[in-house]
Amino acid sequence: MSKNQRTYRAPRGIRDLLPEDVALAERMERIAASLATRRGFREIRPALLEETALFKRSVGEVTDIVEKEMFSFERGKTHLSLRPEGTAGIVRAYIEAGYPRNRPIQRFFHIGPMFRYERPQKGRERMFTQFDVEALGSMDPRLDAEVIQLAALFFESLGIDEIEVRINSMGDGDDRDRYRDAVRAFLAPSMEAHCDLCRSRFERNVLRVLDCKNPSCRELHAGAPAIVDFLSPENEAHFAAVRSSLERLGRKTVLDSGLVRGLDYYTRTVFELHHPPLGVRSALCGGGRYDHLVRDLGGPDLGAVGFAIGFTPTLLALEELGILDRPAIRPAADCFLVAAGEGLDEEVFVLAEELRSRGVSVVFDVEGKSLKSQMKTANAGGFRFALVLGESELERGVVQLKDLPAREQHEIAREELADRILEALAVPS
DSSP: OOTTOOOOOOOTTOOOOOHHHHHHHHHHHHHHHHHHHTTTOEEOOOOSEEEHHHHHHHTOSSSHIIIIIOOEEEETTEEEEEOSSSHHHHHHHHHHTTHHHHOOOEEEEEEEEEEOOSOOBTTBOSEEEEEEEEEESOOOHHHHHHHHHHHHHHHHHTTOOOOEEEEEEOOOTHHHHHHHHHHHHHHGGGGGGSOHHHHHHHHHOGGGGGGOOOHHHHHHHTTOOOGGGGOOHHHHHHHHHHHHHHHHTTOOEEEOTTOOOSSTTOEEEEEEEEOGGGGGGOEEEEEEEOTTHHHHTTSOOOOEEEEEEEHHHHHHHHHHTTOOOOOOOOOSOSEEEEEESTTOHHHHHHHHHHHHHTTOOEEEOOSOOOHHHHHHHHHHTTOSEEEEEEHHHHHHTEEEEEETTTTEEEEEEGGGHHHHHHHHHHSOO
């Protein structure tokens, strides 16, 4: 490398997913998609970029996400941000597509990258994959229970048992206002002892003070009023119905009156799933209702509930518990096509394309290796078959088919080769 050259690295907090890692990611994606589609959720792929105002309106300006963590930029008068979370963009797409008018009840799921400019640390990255589930258009408390059950089953499918469902209600309407006043009255005498961020939140959105992670502030919050004591009869009944539905499924719930989800759009049910053996990092995911977000983003006033699961903290939890089951790395293809002699490059190239057109995955040597070295590559690469083509085989219209795990070899007519390979692949080796 010359003096003027430099090496490039991925930006801090952003990592590549190499082929060796993809099998594990795909396994999580398959589990997520299977659980969601069985419950009628359809995949949606919202935009990576949104207007910055969308997140300020939905997530809330008095949140760490909007104040500190968004990747935002301007182009002329356009202010855009990479999405820091999934719900706002999905609701925006739901409204823009006309669903509230035509088919208001929609179940969506999404798996894709999110972006937050925060200090990279274990379990936190600036680009991370998230599994989102959103049930839109209904206030039915069974939907709350359904999405909580779906989230719990995701972790159980990965081998994490002893899921603890911590649940609370954020209330709505007048009971939320009464609770806000009670929290303000409770916090006011000790406000000077709180951190600067808490004092700022106290003026702009007092409930966000309760979400502070500062240990000294959390001590000052001990004994704060519980919102369940302020719920209206309607919201109390909704909360009870959610817990009852979960219990009918054998899913116990733990009332956590200190659970206050950090985003402004949450109403009524909020929840977190925990695995207590993980200790301080026991939280696996969270979610809840956001019943007025559709209205706040320009649509009618419709109910909605959902959750988000980050893949990176899930993988860390699996590693810590010693149950990270990495799938075997797949070979590049099922077959390695070997040229047994000089001057066969074009014939090998044509045969590979013939097989590919029939549905067989094939690669061939592009380094000019000897026959012995090609066979070594085929064995070391995990390929199921080595296909050997020499001058004799070419003249007779045949190919040598070597089943590498079985250590068997057969001479196959060229026109029958694809069928024989596909038949063999259909039966586990």
